[in-house]
Amino acid sequence: MPTEIERKFLVKSEAWREGLPGERIVQGYLCREKERTVRVRIKGDKGFLTIKGLSEGVSRKEFEYEIPVGEADELLLLCTPPLLDKVRYERRHGGHLWEIDEFAGENHGLIVAEIELDEEGSEFEKPEWVGEEVSDDPRYYNACLVEHPWSQWRKR
Amino acid sequence: MPTEIERKFLVKSEAWREGLPGERIVQGYLCREKERTVRVRIKGDKGFLTIKGLSEGVSRKEFEYEIPVGEADELLLLCTPPLLDKVRYERRHGGHLWEIDEFAGENHGLIVAEIELDEEGSEFEKPEWVGEEVSDDPRYYNACLVEHPWSQWRKR
Numbered sequence: 144m145p146t147e148i149e150r151k152f153l154v155k156s157e158a159w160r161e162g163l164p165g166e167r168i169v170q171g172y173l174c175r176e177k178e179r180t181v182r183v184r185i186k187g188d189k190g191f192l193t194i195k196g197l198s199e200g201v202s203r204k205e206f207e208y209e210i211p212v213g214e215a216d217e218l219l220l221l222c223t224p225p226l227l228d229k230v231r232y233e234r235r236h237g238g239h240l241w242e243i244d245e246f247a248g249e250n251h252g253l254i255v256a257e258i259e260l261d262e263e264g265s266e267f268e269k270p271e272w273v274g275e276e277v278s279d280d281p282r283y284y285n286a287c288l289v290e291h292p293w294s295q296w297r298k299r
Numbered sequence: 300m301p302t303e304i305e306r307k308f309l310v311k312s313e314a315w316r317e318g319l320p321g322e323r324i325v326q327g328y329l330c331r332e333k334e335r336t337v338r339v340r341i342k343g344d345k346g347f348l349t350i351k352g353l354s355e356g357v358s359r360k361e362f363e364y365e366i367p368v369g370e371a372d373e374l375l376l377l378c379t380p381p382l383l384d385k386v387r388y389e390r391r392h393g394g395h396l397w398e399i400d401e402f403a404g405e406n407h408g409l410i411v412a413e414i415e416l417d418e419e420g421s422e423f424e425k426p427e428w429v430g431e432e433v434s435d436d437p438r439y440y441n442a443c444l445v446e447h448p449w450s451q452w453r454k455r
Contacts, residue, residue, distance in 0.1 A: 145370070173329075173330055173335050173337050173350060174329055174330035174335075174337055178377070178379075179329050179377045179378075181329050181330055181337045181350075192348065192350075192364065194329060194337075194348075194374060194377065196377050204373070204377070206366075206370055206373070206374060208348065208364055208366060210362075210364060214301075214362055217360070217362070218350060218362060221334070221335045221350065221352050221360070222335075223334075
């Protein structure tokens with residue numbers, strides 16, 4: 144029963160970057176509903192199809208399948224535009240892997256850091272470049288950033 | 300570029316049956332839009348995830364991936380109910396494979412036969428138990444039979 148437990152934070156400084164190499168991700172959604180999303184993703188030279196269920200707290204069912212990248216490319220054409228474009232960086236800190244997504248296009252300027260946990264209550268160490276937690280804020284869901292890009296939000 | 304070219308017919312007699320063994324199919328849809336459908340299917344003891352694009356005449360883009368049957372079972376729970384339940388029979392005729400679907404549940408009584416062709420204009424021999432063509436009738440799309448089951452149609 145694959146369940147994803149993820150916590151998401153804003154990034155408050157550039158200290159994480161330090162010449163870290165990134166990998167480009169282009170993704171789109173075949174389905175973007177609250178109860179279920181179907182995502183097509185090209186990450187580097189690989190293709191993926193990912194189905195996620197309803198978010199319950201920071202947990203969510205997730206099913207991911209690698210598919211031929213050429214087919215992923217064609218499937219992106221079936222997605223509801225626009226596509227999401229970002230660069231993914233990975234950085235270990237305190238025994239955990241942090242994924243840092245730097246968005247491009249209409250979401251340029253937005254950088255978020257995610258950590259995947261084994262259990263909902265798992266302890267972890269917060270790096271100093273990690274800011275406010277936004278796990279519960281649906282506006283930061285990638286599926287929402289397609290329709291309501293960060294550049295169009297009324298900034299606080 | 301996987302494109303599916305399919306023609307679909309009603310079945311007008313029982314002559315196809317002749318003790319043919321069938322395989323149960325249970326399927327549901329994560330997404331049921333005109334432009335794209337995402338189908339979860341359990342066929343016998345195998346699981347599949349299938350994405351189809353917009354129908355253009357009798358052609359349609361189709362991408363199918365085999366997935367672990369246990370995950371297919373869980374993904375069926377994420378689909379919008381109800382699920383579609385049918386028995387699939389396969390019969391060769393005149394060098395082509397015919398797939399005959401006998402529906403259960405709310406679609407009980409409906410039997411359709413499908414043939415997959417290499418090209419749109421390909422010739423094929425129609426068995427005598429094959430009746431009216433319904434390729435162009437969206438009511439017979441499996442995705443439509445979920446919401447508008449055959450038993451609720453106003454019969455002609």
